[in-house]
Amino acid sequence: MAPKRVVQLSLKTPTYAVCVVGVEAHVDIHSDVPKGANSFRVSGSSGVEVFMVYNRTRVTEPIGKARWPLDTDADMVVTVGTASKELKDFKVRVSYFGEQEDQTLGRSVLYLTGVDISLEVDTGRTGKVKRSQGDKKTWRWGPEGYGAILLVNCDRDNHRSAEPDLTHSWLMSLADLQDMSPMLLSCNGPDKLFDSHKLVLNVPFSDSKRVRVFCARGGNSLSDYKQVLGPQCLSYEVERQPGEQEIKFYVEGLTFPDADFLGLVSLSVSLVDPGTLPEVTLFTDTVGFRMAPWIMTPNTQPPEELYVCSVMDTHGSNEKFLEDMSYLTLKANCKLTICPQVENRNDRWIQDEMEFGYIEAPHKSFPVVFDSPRNRGLKDFPYKRILGPDFGYVTREILLPGPSSLDSFGNLDVSPPVTVGGMEYPLGRILIGSSFPKSGGRQMARAVRNFLKAQQVQAPVELYSDWLSVGHVDEFLTFVPTSDQKGFRLLLASPSACLKLFQEKKEEGYGEAAQFDGLKHQAKRSINEMLADRHLQRDNLHAQKCIDWNRNVLKRELGLAESDIVDIPQLFFLKNFYAEAFFPDMVNMVVLGKYLGIPKPYGPIINGRCCLEEKVQSLLEPLGLHCIFIDDYLSYHELQGEIHCGTNVRRKPFPFKWWNMVP
16 A cells, blocks of 8 residues: 555645545645635545545544634545546535625635556455455454465476476466466556556565566467566556556466475565655555465375386395385375386485475365485475476485485474464374484474474474484384364374283293294294394383383374373384384385285284284274285394385375364
8 A cells, every 4th residue: 555645735836636436635724724714615526435534533524514614733635446547537625714604715626537556366266366345464363363375386287398387587388377376466546547657566585586467468479478577577567558457467486485485475566656756655565465375285185196116236126116006006096106227226215305395275176296405216296296387396405414314304304283272273283303402413404494483384394313323203203194073093103012012922822932033034034033132121111211202292293192002013123222113114104095015024923913013003994094014124123224214105185275273
């Protein structure tokens, strides 16, 4: 909105002014008054509304044809309801009177030209641009909130380009317009007015590197759309054509929220009178946007596509594992994508390389892959193979000393929606592993942590994962969907549950049943031997303490009760003071709806069944889940990873709209 405008009247000559539809213009009725005048009366032509602003406790409004006394503290305000068809076609007259009732001492005449100027965006978040009478500049969260939304144009709609669309200052494809937010400029009024006045679009300097604006001229050619605002382009004088009442623009987001960017940007249009020195801005209309955040999807969201790598090592190919993944995706009705060895360069850890999420505005949504800074054999896969039409890409680079193991995205997870002490997290909370509570140690890079925190909608929780050799949260936790009212369970690796199970089996007379039974490349360990191994007992006491510390954090930060947690039997051993899985780590599973691809633990065989598998089935299958145990021992476990590390899942977005929450 423009600063308060005051139009000064003159007794000698008519006054001319431009009045924007719906915007109040204050009129100075006191500066040029006939000598002896003590009252005045105001009249306006059709289409003009004239009203007085005054303090009702000190001024009495005249009744009927009575006049306003000049010595009162009353201001005159005029507005117009429609745009003029011609210049000066609205008229306001002020008549001044003296002591004699019918004696007119003088008149001032104000000629107004009405013009309809407004900048409109989707403040109502309906997916369509509608005229708004409310606050367009402010952005509010929540179901009663308002404010327009921008998508970061991080996909690649044109196959001829190797880079995301946002890297180009020109339109590469008409389909690209769908990734932008429309903005309409109303500019209705006499053509002659616009011949002598300017319409100027502006973007603040601080926002100019965050957005780009294209002007549309209604054609079907790329040349009909030109960039008018953006980096190094802070203002644009609108090229209005004769008779043109509406001009369409498209606004493109360029950067995600981050530590140095709250996600809010603004654009404005000004009506400028260049006939004075300096130029006078008669009116300004401003609209605000919030950049859509990157949102992760938890295991409770339905799977759409499973990614896995084809690799070769000293034991041969992982062909059998790929067959098992094909069976699992068939059961879950999920697409399977196999990354060939020529593209992964024998890097099988596809979960560590990237994380799938999405961005959403009322008019459009598409998935976005977050490329981790680990940069190993798979480093080119997200950019070269996943980035494409309606599939975006984002990354955060790390400078020296370079990434650590904790920067891999096996160390990044997200909970299902939770409520904590009355605070709702309808999109869940991000979980990252850290050295906390230790002093020093490994941490996820600050650049990644800052990015995740800045998205605001999935407030991150830091866990303690630096007790593990690899140091990833997926080594001791996962979430699974359930069909009950809670909707999910947290699964935690549990050395104490495993030792308790083995003790029970020993007391039942199965102490000689052996772990790793059926494996050719691993020495067997009987239940009796494992229970008598003081080093193994000590290592798992330490591991249990670390997991219990995380258990308390998860209960507090996710609002969980003990009944929401399932303890999955698991043993660890220490190597150079860091823990590794003693047998295939069952919580490091892939979750495809109700179908769980679980690392086959090769536990002691009792009555023809693996007692570890039997225990896990007894815990999870009553929840409506199907446990499918898959051999990953040679191809993954011996390399300090499991099924979750070697797979990645793209899931359906949340039905909940992120702008309806209150962070």
